[in-house]
Amino acid sequence: MKKRGRGIACMWYPIGFTVSANPSAATVKVNEDGTATVLTGTVETGQGSLTVLAQIAAEALGIATDDVHVVSADTDTTPMDTGAIASRTTYVTGNAIFLAAEAARNILFETAAPMLGVKVSQLEAKDRKIQVKNYPQRNVSIAEVAHRSQVVLGQPAIGSASWNPPTVAMDPETGQGKPFATYVYATQIAEVDVDDETGEVEILRIAAAHDCGTAINPMLVEGQVEGGISMGVGMALQEEMLFDAKGRHINPNLTNYIMPTSLDMPEITVDIVQGFDPTGPFGAKGVGEPTAVPTAAAILNAIHDAVGVRVHSLPATAEKVLAAIKVKRAAEQKQIPASAS
Amino acid sequence: MDDKTKILEREQLDIEEPLRGADVELRLPMVTPREPFPIEPLTVDARQQTRAVGQRATRPDGRLHGLGQTKYIDDLKFPGMLYARIKRAGIASARIKRIDTSAAEAMPGVMAVLTGKEIPVNSFGPSFQDQPVLVDEQVFHAGDGVAAVAAVTEQIANEALDKIVVEYEPLPAVLDPVAAMREDSPKVHAPNSNIYATKVIRKGDVEKGFAESDHIFEGRFATQMIEHVSLEPHAAIADWDANGRLTIYATIGRITLARSDIARTLKMPMSRIRIVGTIVGGNFGGKNEITQEPALALLSKKTGRPVKGLFTRSEEFTSTTTRHPIIMDYKTGVSKSGRIIARQIRLVLDGGAYCSWSETTLGKACILSPGPYKIDNVLAEAFVVYTNKTMTGAMRGFGAPQVCFAYESQMDDIAKALKIDPLEIRLLNAFDEGSPSPTGQVLHSVVVKETLNKAADRFGWEPRS
Amino acid sequence: MTDVTVVVNGQLRGATVPPETTLLQLLREHFHLTGAKLGCDVGDCGACTVIVDGMAVNSCLMLAGQVDGRSVTTIEGLASREQLHPIQKAFEESGALQCGFCGPGAIMATKALLDENPEPAIKDIRDALSGSLCRCTGYTKMIEAVQEAARVLRSESPKQLTHAQP
Numbered sequence: 001m002k003k004r005g006r007g008i009a010c011m012w013y014p015i016g017f018t019v020s021a022n023p024s025a026a027t028v029k030v031n032e033d034g035t036a037t038v039l040t041g042t043v044e045t046g047q048g049s050l051t052v053l054a055q056i057a058a059e060a061l062g063i064a065t066d067d068v069h070v071v072s073a074d075t076d077t078t079p080m081d082t083g084a085i086a087s088r089t090t091y092v093t094g095n096a097i098f099l100a101a102e103a104a105r106n107i108l109f110e111t112a113a114p115m116l117g118v119k120v121s122q123l124e125a126k127d128r129k130i131q132v133k134n135y136p137q138r139n140v141s142i143a144e145v146a147h148r149s150q151v152v153l154g155q156p157a158i159g160s161a162s163w164n165p166p167t168v169a170m171d172p173e174t175g176q177g178k179p180f181a182t183y184v185y186a187t188q189i190a191e192v193d194v195d196d197e198t199g200e201v202e203i204l205r206i207a208a209a210h211d212c213g214t215a216i217n218p219m220l221v222e223g224q225v226e227g228g229i230s231m232g233v234g235m236a237l238q239e240e241m242l243f244d245a246k247g248r249h250i251n252p253n254l255t256n257y258i259m260p261t262s263l264d265m266p267e268i269t270v271d272i273v274q275g276f277d278p279t280g281p282f283g284a285k286g287v288g289e290p291t292a293v294p295t296a297a298a299i300l301n302a303i304h305d306a307v308g309v310r311v312h313s314l315p316a317t318a319e320k321v322l323a324a325i326k327v328k329r330a331a332e333q334k335q336i337p338a339s340a341s
Numbered sequence: 342m343d344d345k346t347k348i349l350e351r352e353q354l355d356i357e358e359p360l361r362g363a364d365v366e367l368r369l370p371m372v373t374p375r376e377p378f379p380i381e382p383l384t385v386d387a388r389q390q391t392r393a394v395g396q397r398a399t400r401p402d403g404r405l406h407g408l409g410q411t412k413y414i415d416d417l418k419f420p421g422m423l424y425a426r427i428k429r430a431g432i433a434s435a436r437i438k439r440i441d442t443s444a445a446e447a448m449p450g451v452m453a454v455l456t457g458k459e460i461p462v463n464s465f466g467p468s469f470q471d472q473p474v475l476v477d478e479q480v481f482h483a484g485d486g487v488a489a490v491a492a493v494t495e496q497i498a499n500e501a502l503d504k505i506v507v508e509y510e511p512l513p514a515v516l517d518p519v520a521a522m523r524e525d526s527p528k529v530h531a532p533n534s535n536i537y538a539t540k541v542i543r544k545g546d547v548e549k550g551f552a553e554s555d556h557i558f559e560g561r562f563a564t565q566m567i568e569h570v571s572l573e574p575h576a577a578i579a580d581w582d583a584n585g586r587l588t589i590y591a592t593i594g595r596i597t598l599a600r601s602d603i604a605r606t607l608k609m610p611m612s613r614i615r616i617v618g619t620i621v622g623g624n625f626g627g628k629n630e631i632t633q634e635p636a637l638a639l640l641s642k643k644t645g646r647p648v649k650g651l652f653t654r655s656e657e658f659t660s661t662t663t664r665h666p667i668i669m670d671y672k673t674g675v676s677k678s679g680r681i682i683a684r685q686i687r688l689v690l691d692g693g694a695y696c697s698w699s700e701t702t703l704g705k706a707c708i709l710s711p712g713p714y715k716i717d718n719v720l721a722e723a724f725v726v727y728t729n730k731t732m733t734g735a736m737r738g739f740g741a742p743q744v745c746f747a748y749e750s751q752m753d754d755i756a757k758a759l760k761i762d763p764l765e766i767r768l769l770n771a772f773d774e775g776s777p778s779p780t781g782q783v784l785h786s787v788v789v790k791e792t793l794n795k796a797a798d799r800f801g802w803e804p805r806s
Numbered sequence: 807m808t809d810v811t812v813v814v815n816g817q818l819r820g821a822t823v824p825p826e827t828t829l830l831q832l833l834r835e836h837f838h839l840t841g842a843k844l845g846c847d848v849g850d851c852g853a854c855t856v857i858v859d860g861m862a863v864n865s866c867l868m869l870a871g872q873v874d875g876r877s878v879t880t881i882e883g884l885a886s887r888e889q890l891h892p893i894q895k896a897f898e899e900s901g902a903l904q905c906g907f908c909g910p911g912a913i914m915a916t917k918a919l920l921d922e923n924p925e926p927a928i929k930d931i932r933d934a935l936s937g938s939l940c941r942c943t944g945y946t947k948m949i950e951a952v953q954e955a956a957r958v959l960r961s962e963s964p965k966q967l968t969h970a971q972p
Contacts, residue, residue, distance in 0.1 A: 046905025046906065046942045219901040220901065222946075222947070223904055223942075223943060226944035226945075226946040229944055230941070253848070253850065254939065261935075261939060261945075262931075263936045268944070
């Protein structure tokens with residue numbers, strides 16, 4: 001018989017390395033026609049970092065995402081980067097790119113200020129123009145300023161910067177300190193059906209609400225949540241590397257290492273909760289890893305709600321769930337008083 | 342002098358002369374045809390907006406992925422390129438008595454063989470440099486690399502592995518982290534203790550907190566070893582130029598660190614090393630350090646040719662990092678209204694054969710283990726322990742999914758026992774803006790409760806009467 | 807050595823290869839079509855999926871000799887000089903491609919599905935994609951992309967499609 005259950009899990013997760021320095025450096029070059037090239041030492045590993053970093057640079061320069069080309073992943077030509085790890089790219093590399101873009105933009109402002117007859121502090125970059133704050137009709141195109149800057153004045157608009165999250169070392173006895181500059185928060189709620197005769201768990205739907213600071217690209221955030229949930233599903237119910245008594249691998253292949261396919265995924269709804277963080281680029285934090293954190297807990301709590309058993313070790317395979325159900329039934333049977341004489 | 346004048350006097354070729362019509366079949370070189378594709382810029386509206394933040398911008402790399410044009414490392418080919426394979430130990434703990442590569446070296450098509458002795462500095466690791474590139478005297482886990490070969494085809498390289506003879510003297514292996522913590526356990530990296538790192542977080546006074554609690558809950562939770570299973574296996578190509586400059590194309594997500602590790606293992610200045618990444622086909626933490634690259638570089642140097650190494654799917658499981666299994670003991674004291682007053686946690690992380698990213702994982706797991714809750718009294722102790730199994734390293738979450746499973750499971754146990762709605766008990770205890778974390782940090786941009794309420798709202802969570 | 811004569815993406819191609827060469831190796835190494843990927847080499851992951859005579863197959867499990875006289879379509883054969891194939895466009899715009907490694911295989915599995923079933927239910931889509939493992943996307947946006955591609959293909963008459971694939 002199928003029993004339905006629901007389970008909540010909430011979590012917190014830090015951005016960046018634990019205390020230790022994890023800087024990122026970047027260079028932003030504004031071309032003579034007002035488009036831009038960004039150099040970053042990070043590597044695109046599928047999460048869409050290059051697109052997000054282009055959006056950050058574009059926003060800082062007042063141009064469109066499509067105007068920005070990102071060059072990455074070459075130690076000869078791109079500046080150092082601690083890497084795509086610890087969900088730090090949007091926050092740390094993003095901040096470095098934001099600062100580099102600001103530096104390039106300031107060179108443009110220095111060129112534009114006399115063109116518009118104002119001081120540098122009165123200028124802003126918006127809609128591919130450099131314009132006077134509160135007087136947008138007083139503007140000159142970024143293309144014109146960039147060209148003049150480089151070709152006429154001999155001041156190419158290039159900016160470089162690096163950034164490292166500020167932390168405070170942890171006390172060795174008590175662990176007190178500030179290990180991370182910022183954290184993200186999330187909740188996932190799962191609804192499952194558990195077959196109490198086979199122990200099989202079917203995940204029907206998961207509602208995920210994730211904080212990522214400002215969502216620079218909501219489509220990519222959704223992609224991360226959905227992908228993270230698939231890893232959480234695998235962790236909760238299927239995946240396990242097995243060793244024999246001699247320490248040799250039993251299932252080093254995809255036939256016997258079970259992981260989620262399209263048939264195992266539930267319906268997922270994603271809500272982005274925007275917890276603006278002033279220390280991040282345009283308020284952004286990060287989202288890559290947190291998405292895989294609460295899923296297994298939510299699913300296991302849902303199993304607990306459905307059939308009243310607490311599985312204490314992952315993965316909660318059908319065998320384990322069924323064994324737990326049987327133990328519970330046996331315990332309940334013992335408690336039923338013998339029929340009255 | 343005279344010859345040169347004669348050359349100038351010779352009639353120049355008439356380059357307008359048409360190709361002779363008599364040759365019906367022009368012997369043109371075979372030019373590989375190219376499948377057609379549209380050459381158009383990304384025209385999606387979201388990419389044209391000048392308020393770029395917040396746009397659902399499509400990805401330029403997505404365009405190439407859809408066309409099958411993205412070049413991953415295994416799609417790259419260089420003239421004269423050789424294929425490398427690594428022989429895996431297949432035994433969890435042993436002393437190596439002898440490695441005989443002569444039969445492999447003699448095979449036609451095998452251009453070079455490499456063993457651990459030839460590596461200038463045969464150790465690396467992001468925090469402890471306890472991992473050899475190729476094991477030399479001792480094997481620490483079944484996936485250890487014992488020798489590497491470079492051959493003209495992958496098939497020959499595979500056959501050559503079988504011809505390498507290794508004599509092992511098996512040593513006792515320890516596979517369970519709790520057993521490995523005991524003094525009398527076999528030592529993985531003798532004479533050091535198997536407990537290679539610890540972390541403590543202490544806030545308030547847990548004993549006092551338990552004494553003040555109305556209810557105490559205890560539980561042990563355990564998680565399993567998991568593999569990243571990126572669809573793209575680890576791959577790298579190493580090549581040298583005539584100036585002694587090494588270029589490595591690799592599926593590594595941290596090229597700055599990779600360059601410094603290659604410089605260290607090969608004893609070279611960094612200015613002579615270039616690491617190039619293309620697009621990595623999935624990382625999740627498994628491609629954050631070097632694996633075979635120093636071996637490939639040395640094979641390339643020995644043969645004078647580019648050398649490509651591609652892990653098999655089996656090697657992805659046996660010889661790359663995995664997620665730490667953790668055994669978690671939680672003891673939580675609560676008031677009768679469900680407020681958490683004290684929480685004591687003990688974490689034992691299975692640290693595999695090498696440290697890799699274990700220190701980072703230990704730190705994060707320990708810090709996050711009390712959960713996103715306001716708790717005045719916390720004691721969290723965490724240990725990471727060597728075992729003779731695949732090295733455990735960075736994997737999406739660094740210990741967070743494991744501890745979340747523990748603290749959220751216990752939260753529901755508490756909610757059920759006290760007959761409090763699971764959503765309510767979390768809202769009662771969760772961080773607020775400005776709450777102190779277990780390490781005494783004042784938290785900002787805190788939105789736990791917002792995520793709880795939002796998810797509950799979307800899910801349709803109604804408290805049960 | 808085995809002689810193989812095969813139509814690949816509408817073009818007649820030939821090669822002489824060792825008999826144990828797989829179709830995947832033939833495509834990647836001899837025809838330089840690197841869209842199909844090597845993920846596991848034993849037919850578990852689907853990254854090598856191509857279409858042979860209308861059927862989606864794991865090319866790592868077929869021998870090159872087995873496609874002699876047959877027609878093979880790979881990811882490189884879907885687009886034309888004028889436009890992307892609707893499946894490629896839908897995958898890109900839905901954000902269904904992250905690292906992209908499983909992409910060609912998943913797109914070819916989708917093509918085989920839609921060629922046979924132009925109006926698939928979600929269950930049919932999940933079944934068709936079940937042989938394509940993906941670690942990045944969780945499949946959610948892929949399913950949306952397949953639905954969108956199916957919708958576009960149903961609304962376009964055959965004459966409007968100018969892609970190379972016959």
